[in-house]
Amino acid sequence: MPSAKRVPQLAVLALCGALGVGSLAGCETTQEKAAAQRAESERILEARDKRQAKRKQEKQHTDGARSSPKQKKGEG
Numbered sequence: 001m002p003s004a005k006r007v008p009q010l011a012v013l014a015l016c017g018a019l020g021v022g023s024l025a026g027c028e029t030t031q032e033k034a035a036a037q038r039a040e041s042e043r044i045l046e047a048r049d050k051r052q053a054k055r056k057q058e059k060q061h062t063d064g065a066r067s068s069p070k071q072k073k074g075e076g
Helices: 006-066
Strands: none
């Protein structure tokens, strides 16, 4: 059986160990959250790029129709 002086020391040691394990688990959770955030950001940026490309394509299509030669007055 541990002596009376050893009990508080063992309690402190156990507490420090528990805090150490908890902090390591916290780091892993933080890293997982960061990875999820990066994935979400990447998904958002890809969606934005697709929307911009679609707008650009639509604009080129409508600009092409506008730049076609118009009929002169009296023709047609």
